[in-house]
Amino acid sequence: MFLKLNEIGDKIAIAASGGKDSTVLAHIMKLLNERYLNRKIFFHWLLQRYDYGLDLFLLSIDEGISGYRDDSLETVKRNQLEYQLPLKILSYKDLYDWSMDDIVKEIGRKNNCTFCGVFRRQALDRGAVMLGVDQIVTGHNADDIAETVLMNILRGDIARLQRCTFIKTKSEETIPRSKPFKYTYEKEIVMYAYFKKLDYFSTECIYSPNAYRGHARVFLKDLEAIRPSTILDIIHSGEAFETSAESNPTNVTVPGVCNRCGYMSSRDLCKACLLLEGLNRGLPKLGIGNTEKLRKKHLDEKEKSIGEYSSSKRTPGNPFIQNFNDLKLGSDLKKPL
Numbered sequence: 001m002f003l004k005l006n007e008i009g010d011k012i013a014i015a016a017s018g019g020k021d022s023t024v025l026a027h028i029m030k031l032l033n034e035r036y037l038n039r040k041i042f043f044h045w046l047l048q049r050y051d052y053g054l055d056l057f058l059l060s061i062d063e064g065i066s067g068y069r070d071d072s073l074e075t076v077k078r079n080q081l082e083y084q085l086p087l088k089i090l091s092y093k094d095l096y097d098w099s100m101d102d103i104v105k106e107i108g109r110k111n112n113c114t115f116c117g118v119f120r121r122q123a124l125d126r127g128a129v130m131l132g133v134d135q136i137v138t139g140h141n142a143d144d145i146a147e148t149v150l151m152n153i154l155r156g157d158i159a160r161l162q163r164c165t166f167i168k169t170k171s172e173e174t175i176p177r178s179k180p181f182k183y184t185y186e187k188e189i190v191m192y193a194y195f196k197k198l199d200y201f202s203t204e205c206i207y208s209p210n211a212y213r214g215h216a217r218v219f220l221k222d223l224e225a226i227r228p229s230t231i232l233d234i235i236h237s238g239e240a241f242e243t244s245a246e247s248n249p250t251n252v253t254v255p256g257v258c259n260r261c262g263y264m265s266s267r268d269l270c271k272a273c274l275l276l277e278g279l280n281r282g283l284p285k286l287g288i289g290n291t292e293k294l295r296k297k298h299l300d301e302k303e304k305s306i307g308e309y310s311s312s313k314r315t316p317g318n319p320f321i322q323n324f325n326d327l328k329l330g331s332d333l334k335k336p337l
C-alpha cells in the first residue's frame with residue numbers, strides 16, 4: 001500500500017497531531033523506510049520493488065486550543081525525538097492571527113469546526129510548501145472516511161462525496177495528499193499502538209462535543225453493532241458514487257488561485273480568506289453555509305480593491321496571511337537531536 005502511494009526518494013510530510021492515527025502512521029512509515037532501505041544493500045534485484053528511500057518530516061498544526069492541542073503537541077515533540085524526524089509546527093495564531101480559542105470566543109461553539117477544518121487544510125499545505133515536500137500523508141482511518149461519506153450524503157455535497165474516498169488526491173494547484181489507512185479500522189490502529197506501546201495523546205478536543213461529525217460517528221457505531229461490515233460497506237458505496245460533471249452542474253469548478261493569498265480556489269477569494277474576512281470584520285457568518293448572498297453583499301466593494309494589493313506579501317484585510325508564492329523553508333524547523 002505504502003509503496004503504491006509513494007515514489008522512491010519522495011519527500012513526505014506526515015501530518016502529526018500526537019493522536020493514535022498519526023503516531024501509528026509515523027511509526028510505520030519510519031519503520032518501513034528504514035527496513036527496506038537496508039534491504040537495498042543485500043538484495044539489489046529487489047530494489048525496484050522494495051526500496052522506499054523516503055525523506056520523512058513531521059508537520060504539526062497548532063490550532064491554539066488550550067488544554068488540548070498544547071498537550072498533544074508535547075506528545076509530537078517526544079515522538080520527534082524518538083523517531084528522529086525533523087518537525088515543523090505552524091500555528092493558526094501566526095498564520096491567521098486567530099487561534100481557535102479566539103474564534104470560539106467570537107462565534108461560540110457552533111460552526112467552530114468549519115473554521116478549524118478550513119484553516120487546518122490550508123495550514124498543512126502552507127507547511128508542506130515551506131518544507132518543499134512532494135506529498136502529505138494523513139492518518140485518516142476507515143472509520144473517519146465512512147463518517148465523512150455519511151456527512152457528505154447528509155449535506156448533499158456531491159462534489160465532496162466523490163472526492164472523500166480517494167486514497168490519494170492530486171490537483172495541479174495543491175500538494176498531493178494520501179490516506180494510507182483508508183481501509184484500516186480505528187480499533188486496529190488502537191491495538192497496534194497499544195501492543196507497540198506507542199506514546200500518543202488520546203483526549204478529545206474540548207470543542208468536539210458539538211461537532212456534526214460526532215452525530216455521524218454515533219450513527220455509524222449503531223449501524224456497526226447490527227452489521228459489522230458497515231464501515232467498509234459505506235466506503236465502497238462512496239467509491240461507487242461516480243457522478244459526471246455534466247450530470248452535476250454543482251460539481252463544475254474552474255481551477256484557479258485566491259487573489260489574496262495565492263491558495264487554490266475556484267473563486268476570487270479562497271474559503272480561508274473569506275472566513276478570515278468575516279472574523280476581521282465582525283461578520284463571522286460570512287463564510288458559513290451558502291455564502292453566495294453574503295459574499296455578494298459584503299464583498300462586492302472589497303473585491304474591487306483586491307487587485308490593488310494581491311501582489312503584496314501581507315494583505316490589508318488579513319495582515320498575517322502570507323502569499324503562497326512567498327513561502328519557503330522556515331528557519332524554525334526542529335531538526336532531530
Ligand code: SF4
Nearest residue numbers: 113116117205207208
Ligand atoms: Fe478543530 Fe473541531 Fe477538530 Fe476541535 S473538533 S480540532 S475545533 S475540527
